Amino acid sequence: MRSHELARLNPEKVAEPLRPVLIDRLHLFGELEAAVRLFETTGVPDNLRGHWLDCIDHVVRSRRKDLLLRLLKLRHSSEGERQDFRFAARLLLADESDALRMIEAESLAALQDLDGDPAIELAYALLEGQWPALGILVSHGLVAHRPLFDAEILFDALLETRDKLNLPPDDPLQTVLDERFEESIEAHRDSEALKMAHDRREAKNRELSDAHSKLARMQTELESKERQAERPRAVAALPVPVQPATDMAPVNELRRRMASLKEELKQRHSERNQLRQELKAALETVEELRQKETLDTATEEAESIEEGLLDEPEPMGVQPVRVPEFSQKFRESLDELPSRTVRHSMVLIGRLAAGESGAFTGIKRLKTNRDIVRQRVGADYRLLFRLHSKTIELLALIPRRDLERKIRSLTTA
Known part of the structure; x- marks a missing residue:
């Protein structure tokens, strides 16, 4: 069924075992209003509490405070239970006068435990909430030192936020993340799969660098042509005939090419992120093999030490009952x-x-x-x-x- 057809289903006519599946589908298709209506119809029994919490997360990411309030009314959450919600949900519920105080308190908690949950929750709450630019700045401070897997996921969220804010797709922190990958790769240079993934990523990086250079040249050319187009209007005292509309054609064509190149850059960034995921997967595979090899070696050494403490086996013969x-x-x-x-x-x-x-x-x-x-x-x-x-x-x-x-x-x- 299509998303709008799922959204129109009567929850009371959906078999109880199928309701969790329906909720997941509504989340997947972004039909959050329908998901909330389903909970309002069925309530929040214990077997659906996990899906109710998932719905809260989706609603928070969509900044739908109205839907969040409707969800919370269904379960009469205690103050203690609300404190267990993600920081993003608590921040969305807060009054504007309390929001800055909460951000400051969460920032202090993050500084006291940089490797814990408060720091990463603060970054996601800001990226997904009303302060995305601030979220980018906070994320910059985390990508450099969080575990590589966490840093990778956070950086992807950061790039999505840059796109929503219509910022250039290339983030300065990309270099830091690349250096961290290089350090991980250096320890496993003998892996053929890792080398291939690394080479593909390097090729994509070169493509991106060339595209950025081309975009910069086009930007310079566009600014030059726009200044030339504006010059006749500035000299109003001279009897210069009005330039025909066709004079703007090169400028418009250049703008079109720049817009196309920006879209191409976004696509290549997406491809590079995919290659980075492949590289990360290769790194994890190599690391698992290294750990297994280390474990096997340690097992062999322990076996050798143990055998050194024991005599050779001897036939025990028939044994009595003891x-x-x-x-x-x-x-x-x-x-x-x-x-x-x-x-x-x-x-x-x-x-x-x-x-x-x-x-x-x-x-x-x-x-x-x-x-x-x-x-x-x-x-x-x-x-x-x-x-x-x-x-x-x-x-x-x-x-x-x-x-x-x-x-x-x-x-x-």
């Missing part, structure tokens, strides 16, 4: 471990006590004390115990990283 002995210290230590690990270890201890041969597969004795045996509990935990003729003495269930320290404490005790 009774597990849990010391008070062992039982208390279980409270600090994940319940899944504890359950796994209890099953393993039961199998060891029953003499099940499979439970003894992989066990090894410590080099420093062959009475103590180690068995794996999953990949990350180790069980240490002693085997007696009729009992199993449970010593410790510990993370693998603590194995070396625990062995030292057991062998020196």
Whole structure:
């Protein structure tokens, strides 16, 4: 269905399971009035509260204070709940006399926690609200030091705001963001995918630079022609015949070409932003691979250290039934471990006590004390115990990283 057809649907005739889908579609098509009417018809039950909050965000971005007030009437939000709303919503609700005070208070909170939410919320509230130019200036202070992903999203919002204000599409902060990307790229120069994404972005940057130079030349030429066109009017005392309208044709043609070039620049900026997204995705992929490689290396090193503490495996033969002995210290230590690990270890201890041969597969004795045996509990935990003729003495269930320290404490005790 088309957007205007969705907007005319009677919410009462829409099946309850489909209402969230309808709300999302109305948001997507910008039919905010219809979305608010739907909530006014159905109310705001708990299962729709998330969609109600989404609707508030869309209404705030559209600066529709009237719709925001209608939404808030539906749920009798307490003062405490309203304080949990995004700053942009609270700012839209405020009287003009209170707005500057709120901006100052949020700015102070942002300065006290530059890496927290207040700073970024302030920037978006200003960009999307009644102070977009101020929002651009605030955003300039954040793009330079926020995490690269957050900075990228904020910069895209900044460029959209520049477009709405009819400002030149190129922002001076672009250089700073490019330098941050270069720093991230430098650490991963060996990635072919990253190199290709970087080369495509560099080519687009060169295109943009050429287009800006061309626009500057056309601007200079246009100003020159406009001055020439105005000169006959300025010399009114001389009997110079009126220039025909066709004399303005070159000026008008130049204006048309400039307007076309500006549109082309916007399109190329959009393409460059898309290439930057591809570059960011390539960076994230490379970083994930690097982290996985680091983790694999660390795992291999830990495995090597652990094996150095243990004797070679030996055949255990047929094992008798033994009774597990849990010391008070062992039982208390279980409270600090994940319940899944504890359950796994209890099953393993039961199998060891029953003499099940499979439970003894992989066990090894410590080099420093062959009475103590180690068995794996999953990949990350180790069980240490002693085997007696009729009992199993449970010593410790510990993370693998603590194995070396625990062995030292057991062998020196």
